Amino acid sequence: MKVGIINVTGYAGMELVRLLANHPEAKLVSVTGRSEAGKKLGQFLPTFIDVPLTITPDLEGSPDVVFSALPHKASAEACAPLVNKGVRVIDISADFRLKDPAEYPRWYDFNHPSPQLLKESVYGLTEIHRNEVAGARLVANPGCYPTGAILALAPAVKEGIISGDIIVDSKSGVSGAGRSLSMSTHFSEVNENVFAYSIDGHRHLPEITQELHDVNPKLKLNLTFLTHLIPMTRGIFSSCYAPIIDGKLPSGAAGKKKVQEIYRAYYKDMPFVAVTHVPPQTKQTLGNNMCLVYPTIDERTNRLMVFSCIDNLVKGAAGQAIQNMNLMFKLPEDMGLKAIAVYP
């Protein structure tokens, strides 16, 4: 099918081009970008020298499916008319992720222009909403942090083995902050450094709670989510902690075995979540669409600990978007997404 990308000049847009170039069924026909309009893709980024497209101000070529990589608010405005015209849309921004319109002024400082589309849009964490994605006109591609956090926690939440007193401590590479310049992405400031940010509440928090609530509405969530920036380009490592409810798991090694089984059962037949036997590392996902999940138990405190790793630009953005596109067009879920991680 014919594919368009709105705002190709950010990291998510660029990553879509890279990944779609390997896709046997998707044909990229149009890429937009106001600031670089008129340039060939290969002039904008030399790695795209063999992609024969010119950046245009507006979509061209009647695509069957459009990825929007616009910033929030602008994305909602661009996506709505496309959906209404019958184009399938996958929005990489946050604009259709939160079901409650009241969350937008609270977290994103704008009133949602299309609350009716909020009802229809499907939260595109593929492993959780596989069936709805397949039939969706509008998919809200998840945030990078929520992808790692929700996949780390969903099986335990679903199974009811933990209480809602959850801590998610995430460590992200700098590309998650995008291509816009800022002091906190300036090399000399962020290299050889680590710090917490958005301490009063990161915008990705409501996605996480919305989706975990959806997985198990009976669980009373009391979740702290904290983000850190570390000196690497790609990758998010999420460390999740939650008390195991007494009696829900056997003690000792049997408990660890049981929790691995719960996770393996949950992610059975899902090509892009691997429940690992050893603690994973973000580098093991560099450039590919995998989410590695490792659940274990802190026996001294009877807490569940789950670690997840993703490449924030792939499973956390462009890769998952293509995974959703595959489902929407009845293609094999992993089409074009089978690359092994670049290691080391």
Added chain:
Amino acid sequence: MKVGIINVTGYAGMELVRLLANHPEAKLVSVTGRSEAGKKLGQFLPTFIDVPLTITPDLEGSPDVVFSALPHKASAEACAPLVNKGVRVIDISADFRLKDPAEYPRWYDFNHPSPQLLKESVYGLTEIHRNEVAGARLVANPGCYPTGAILALAPAVKEGIISGDIIVDSKSGVSGAGRSLSMSTHFSEVNENVFAYSIDGHRHLPEITQELHDVNPKLKLNLTFLTHLIPMTRGIFSSCYAPIIDGKLPSGAAGKKKVQEIYRAYYKDMPFVAVTHVPPQTKQTLGNNMCLVYPTIDERTNRLMVFSCIDNLVKGAAGQAIQNMNLMFKLPEDMGLKAIAVYP
């Protein structure tokens, strides 16, 4: 006074040389190191070109105080006879940190050779044991992680505002793993990567619980401590989470203000702990002896969150050792340790 360093060839030993070179009262008279014995310090490490000492197999020059930077077990064996001879000893290894001899076989795989010295030794987290350090013959210099974690938590534990359900999630630069070669410190493996390690229990856990128990014996600790390696050389960032006991703090901004006051009062007149007004970064401690602590409240969940930053080789090792030496010899606590962090 005359100073000796046992095992100068590891990172802690090297850092002692660097810092002592600026110290107006300490005169380094002897540095040992089996593998490099016979070399001048400047041949071993060119940055020491102006330090006129030769590495010897054994201590020479009758030092008044000796820093041991040996690995555990070897350090206990080397320190005991020195203490018995009347030399003041500051042990940077773990060998005199844990009061209960039974912890050594459990965590370090050896039976302690000098359990009587365990009773006498002082845990040299200066801010907590200032007075005992001043009179000590033998100081057990704290581990790098415990330094950051305990300083982050002690005021809240002391004041009784949190329950013992504490999570400490620490992120460390690679120099904390020392100078010994291993696959997990090999540049190509650890660069552009982050992962958790020692998941079944890091050796620094019993130090943290021992000392927090000491700060407030009534608090029932149920503490999870998890360590991560991130791609930078120096620095430890610890993110600590604990539920605030209902009614202990006012809600909203007033609670945040109150917790800052509690921390500022606790660290009043302590030159090397700064309670910051803004979230700190590890780079702000690069090369100096500061511990930056930032307490705040996650209002949605009523959890205390405290972040601390140190340079693992300075406040987490050599710098704190010199801070202890200063107290032991009735010198100003900050003598030789006033450098501003190297930023950026």
Added chain:
Amino acid sequence: MKVGIINVTGYAGMELVRLLANHPEAKLVSVTGRSEAGKKLGQFLPTFIDVPLTITPDLEGSPDVVFSALPHKASAEACAPLVNKGVRVIDISADFRLKDPAEYPRWYDFNHPSPQLLKESVYGLTEIHRNEVAGARLVANPGCYPTGAILALAPAVKEGIISGDIIVDSKSGVSGAGRSLSMSTHFSEVNENVFAYSIDGHRHLPEITQELHDVNPKLKLNLTFLTHLIPMTRGIFSSCYAPIIDGKLPSGAAGKKKVQEIYRAYYKDMPFVAVTHVPPQTKQTLGNNMCLVYPTIDERTNRLMVFSCIDNLVKGAAGQAIQNMNLMFKLPEDMGLKAIAVYP
């Protein structure tokens, strides 16, 4: 065809697995590795979880073509019997690169065990020896540095526009030093650092001079080649300088244009060398098989300056090896190698 890899546990061997997994015609049937024999590939490296092979001590499965990623000397010993048995061999070590057997004791400290195969082997810098590669039984895959240096210089050397007073100043990521542990690949030593090494002569020098001599035997080479290690994992940037022979190029902008034309003509129809219009960056080749070359002129001094970028593990090792395999088996040269670089 069926493919085997000898010594899969080094970075070149691992990269072969990653790249071959995408190759539509190559079927990996055997991977060897003494130290990890008996492990599944996915146990050795989690990113290989979906590659259904077990590491064995010796080759199995009657491969049609074998890549040897053994260290030098061991590789010659392993390759010779395979060639004699009729297996096509691509040797990633240096053992069949130098035509003069006397170079081996000089640079590699051993006497070559199969000097007759040295005569037959083809130096597999594909762009230079395309035709010989196609018919070769034994291809000597070039070193990483020579790949970048020779491709940067060959067109100018061929065309006779420069004198032989050439300087090649190369900057390499750390993975070029391999997976073996050493102090100069220890993260804390090499991070935030840059230095020159092998100052008295790097082993890759004789390859460079042998091949440039072959390109233009009339040029009297007086070439200095110096290597530097910089704190990144992958990539080699080579800066090459040489005096332009008076009268060989027009002055000013016309000269720059002319030299671009010479380079474009030389690399016409070669899929893996791109002569760029703007100065290239190593990151633009991360994970793919491209060599980016940018020739220009320092007008003040009338020197040619050429910069080249490669990923040392792809075009500098495993990728080029597969490129050679494609030619040897009459497959499209770029089969399995079309990935766009991972950027950023």
Added chain:
Amino acid sequence: MKVGIINVTGYAGMELVRLLANHPEAKLVSVTGRSEAGKKLGQFLPTFIDVPLTITPDLEGSPDVVFSALPHKASAEACAPLVNKGVRVIDISADFRLKDPAEYPRWYDFNHPSPQLLKESVYGLTEIHRNEVAGARLVANPGCYPTGAILALAPAVKEGIISGDIIVDSKSGVSGAGRSLSMSTHFSEVNENVFAYSIDGHRHLPEITQELHDVNPKLKLNLTFLTHLIPMTRGIFSSCYAPIIDGKLPSGAAGKKKVQEIYRAYYKDMPFVAVTHVPPQTKQTLGNNMCLVYPTIDERTNRLMVFSCIDNLVKGAAGQAIQNMNLMFKLPEDMGLKAIAVYP
């Protein structure tokens, strides 16, 4: 004496504050900075929490000596009136480095407002102009690249052992590009990357040629200077290559020994240049004022190769400025500058 800093908010200005805090004779009385005026230094940068100064729009407190860390052009305008009022001035910008006023429109795009001061100003490469610095009213502190390049080459140029066909290939950390935001200092773009820049001529070239000409006016210079950005924060490594004039040095090891002697004689009694016995590394200068220089010979080609390492913000900017201040005020040259490099 009383010291002022104009434009404290860039990296050079910040580094002056850090280094001056250790200086026993200098008292910082005024720091200016338009964008951050009104903030305490500790609010601007938390590492300055103990420096009791507020950033002001204009100089205050009648300093005896002023460091200008303004951008070029603005610096000339700010410095001239100070000099005329009798304040000693050390200008860290390029505005008084080039003796020929015609160079300013050519390289810096402005006509010099004070050509008469150009005649008077002293190029503050201390090791070269020690005596003039001592008596100067206005010192032009050298650029970071020229500091490393000139110190690497001056002894050989002075002694007449090399021809003028010199290549200087420099590799710089990113902090040399300053604190202003740009795509080429954006973490995700520059991390895991290396590239050449300012290929048509870097602004520091005329400084290098001016000063080397001054060292030996008879040498006909034909010098190529090329700069590269590498993924680290601090440090410049310069690799310099030049043909040795036939007969000027003995061959073999004797030549290498001789060139070391020439360099050691030249830098005799200079505290901040160390001629090393082994190839140096930039990390060996991190945070301190040393320039490490290692001259050797490429015996195959009879070329001199010299490597130099500096911390671009210290010997390449703020440290050298203080070294000059010390001389101007008849203080020991190394006062306040004796710190050992932070390693690792």
